[in-house]
Amino acid sequence: xxxxxxxxxxxxxxxxxxxxxxxxxIFITATPAFGxxxxxxxxxxxxxxxxxxxxxxxxxxxxxxxxxxHHKMVGSYFFDRNTAATAVTYYYWAEMVTVSxxxxxxxxxxxxVPRPMIEELIEQLTGRIDQxxxxxxxxxxxxxxxxxKLGLDAETLARAATDDSLxxxxxxxxxxxxxxxxxxxxxxxxxxEADSALVxxxxxxxxxxxxxxxxxxxxxxxxxxxxxxxxxxxxxxAQAKLGSDIASVQTTLGADIQKIGGDLVSIGALYTxxxxxxxxxxxxxxxxxxxxxxxxxxVDRFWIGRTGTNKRKPFIIQxxxxxxDEAVINxxxxxKLRADNGSLIVEDGxxxxxxxxxxxxxxxxxxxxxADIRNAAITQAKxxxxxxxxxxxxxxxxxxxxxxxxxxxxxxxANNAVTVPESxxxxxxxxNTGWITAARVSGYNPGGxxxxxxxxxxxxxxxxxxxxxxxxxxxxxxxxxxxVGGAVVRxxxxxxxxxxxxxxxxxxxxxxxxxxxxxxxxxxAHTMPRGSGAQTVELQVSLVGRSRSCSQRYxxxxxxxx
Amino acid sequence: MSQHxxxxxxxxxxxxxxxxxxxxxxxxxxxxxxxxxxxVSDDTHFVNLATGRLSKKRAYSYKKVSIPMGIRLVGLPxxxxxxxxxxSVHSDSAPTDIVLGKVGEYRISxxxxxxxxxxxxxxxxxx
Numbered sequence: 001x002x003x004x005x006x007x008x009x010x011x012x013x014x015x016x017x018x019x020x021x022x023x024x025x026i027f028i029t030a031t032p033a034f035g036x037x038x039x040x041x042x043x044x045x046x047x048x049x050x051x052x053x054x055x056x057x058x059x060x061x062x063x064x065x066x067x068x069x070h071h072k073m074v075g076s077y078f079f080d081r082n083t084a085a086t087a088v089t090y091y092y093w094a095e096m097v098t099v100s101x102x103x104x105x106x107x108x109x110x111x112x113v114p115r116p117m118i119e120e121l122i123e124q125l126t127g128r129i130d131q132x133x134x135x136x137x138x139x140x141x142x143x144x145x146x147x148x149k150l151g152l153d154a155e156t157l158a159r160a161a162t163d164d165s166l167x168x169x170x171x172x173x174x175x176x177x178x179x180x181x182x183x184x185x186x187x188x189x190x191x192x193e194a195d196s197a198l199v200x201x202x203x204x205x206x207x208x209x210x211x212x213x214x215x216x217x218x219x220x221x222x223x224x225x226x227x228x229x230x231x232x233x234x235x236x237x238a239q240a241k242l243g244s245d246i247a248s249v250q251t252t253l254g255a256d257i258q259k260i261g262g263d264l265v266s267i268g269a270l271y272t273x274x275x276x277x278x279x280x281x282x283x284x285x286x287x288x289x290x291x292x293x294x295x296x297x298x299v300d301r302f303w304i305g306r307t308g309t310n311k312r313k314p315f316i317i318q319x320x321x322x323x324x325d326e327a328v329i330n331x332x333x334x335x336k337l338r339a340d341n342g343s344l345i346v347e348d349g350x351x352x353x354x355x356x357x358x359x360x361x362x363x364x365x366x367x368x369x370x371a372d373i374r375n376a377a378i379t380q381a382k383x384x385x386x387x388x389x390x391x392x393x394x395x396x397x398x399x400x401x402x403x404x405x406x407x408x409x410x411x412x413x414a415n416n417a418v419t420v421p422e423s424x425x426x427x428x429x430x431x432n433t434g435w436i437t438a439a440r441v442s443g444y445n446p447g448g449x450x451x452x453x454x455x456x457x458x459x460x461x462x463x464x465x466x467x468x469x470x471x472x473x474x475x476x477x478x479x480x481x482x483x484v485g486g487a488v489v490r491x492x493x494x495x496x497x498x499x500x501x502x503x504x505x506x507x508x509x510x511x512x513x514x515x516x517x518x519x520x521x522x523x524x525a526h527t528m529p530r531g532s533g534a535q536t537v538e539l540q541v542s543l544v545g546r547s548r549s550c551s552q553r554y555x556x557x558x559x560x561x562x
Numbered sequence: 563m564s565q566h567x568x569x570x571x572x573x574x575x576x577x578x579x580x581x582x583x584x585x586x587x588x589x590x591x592x593x594x595x596x597x598x599x600x601x602v603s604d605d606t607h608f609v610n611l612a613t614g615r616l617s618k619k620r621a622y623s624y625k626k627v628s629i630p631m632g633i634r635l636v637g638l639p640x641x642x643x644x645x646x647x648x649x650s651v652h653s654d655s656a657p658t659d660i661v662l663g664k665v666g667e668y669r670i671s672x673x674x675x676x677x678x679x680x681x682x683x684x685x686x687x688x689x
Contacts, residue, residue: 421564421582422564422581422582422583422584422588423581423582424579424580424581425579425580425581425603426577426578426579426580426604427603427604427605428578428604428605428680429680439579440579440592441581441592442591442592442593443588443591443592534591546648547648553579
């Protein structure tokens, strides 16, 4: 995996940032990922909230002039999916756009080479393994063990005339009884020439019964040394044959170095162990070619663990599947994931879950087909179409609604759509004489409907009268009227009054005194017809008496538009 | 949804009324205004002209001292209007003496300051 490239900060001229704009200290990173490139952004520390989005540009060239617009990024991460068959280096630039519309200079480039998809990568690795020396060595069947006496004789005769020095020996011990043989054979060939030397040795132990029963152990050792080659091989084979059934075990140790003209052309150290039964070949091996070391197991079942102590082997491979009892994985990349009960599946980059239990989730975009939510606290929601059986909403702002059947405890409707509730309230006392305005709403426009005017006020009066006649009287009264546009539209007359008369209470010539007082609350109502434009609506009160006051003045205008 | 507005005297900051209106434009038609909550009242609040914000009124703070056939109020703010039986007087830096002349129960009202809650106190003159 090639390393991620991180670019520096941006900046420079050519743009005019506005107050509140972020600075251009944005970082872009590109990291190779399976099937694409991970693009990361680190937003500026100054006013990061003012970043509206980031335009991502891409090129196969590091020159900014070749960059073309590729993607609009909202957030700090984007996976640039790329399944191109050939490895190409991609270069990325980030162009920040602020909420005020400022377009910052491009920052970059960051570059990365996409990795193949996981399945494709596994196929590539498999092909490379199969073509390698190790896999080839494990693939061949073990040949039948043969005694080599005739071959050795021929070699001895052929070489005798030309070789500088040749020594060969054959030691054989054979016991024969009718069809049964027991054989111990040791063949050795040693040759020395002017610039090379070799030793071949074949040791064979064999027992045979008739033609079809044989058990043999053979050790072959081969040494070569010359100016351009050094080779050491040892092959140990144990083989049993009974009729047409053959079972073999063979280990091979090989070390080989070859040069041509002094240049190293190949070097290798190989160890393999093969087991074959009737043509079924398996085994394992390790091979070092000087550049990498490869180990492989050509087996149907592979396991790691302790015999007799593991209830479950910690690691098993069988039928192309890997079984891990318990895994501690620092970083995991996968293309498919599922729970053994099928409750959670990750496939093609998407999570399919029957149940998700999460204490906290931060989800940028959610598309839900059907949701059963027991208890949800949603700060802000935008619903295209919602069907709610039973909703309890503390505070809702609805742009447009069509409601078939609505029951409302308290209704307040904006923009005079249906009703216009307007009110006036003042607690302060008024003590003026004559008609005084107790409540006033200016510019009221009832529109196309009637208006119900509800009025209330508290009053208090006290008065007294003293005369020198035998009869003294005193009275207090409260009158009210509704004035609309300067004209009295409703005269409520005297809404509260009291009167006191004193007679014979004094002595001849007086004084005679009468006192009267009242206090209370007056409540009045009136229905205004449809109006013709905005008018001032006033509740006027007249208080006649001493110590007069009018307080707690209230007027409500409820206009019905339709 | 309607809003609440306090209509006030721009010269003193005294709230004239609290109105519930359809919108701010309607408030502008009533006079000088400031948006408020439904809990605001001309009894309890005023507009502090120095800050342009609504403020709560304070309670009058004073001491009552009995005097022959009357009561003395000590520590009233200057120019507090003290009213009783239809007569009124404004306080100054000296204590305000109220001599009622007759035995009885009286209601004395204190007002005149927009930043103080109007108050009525009941006193009994026993001779």
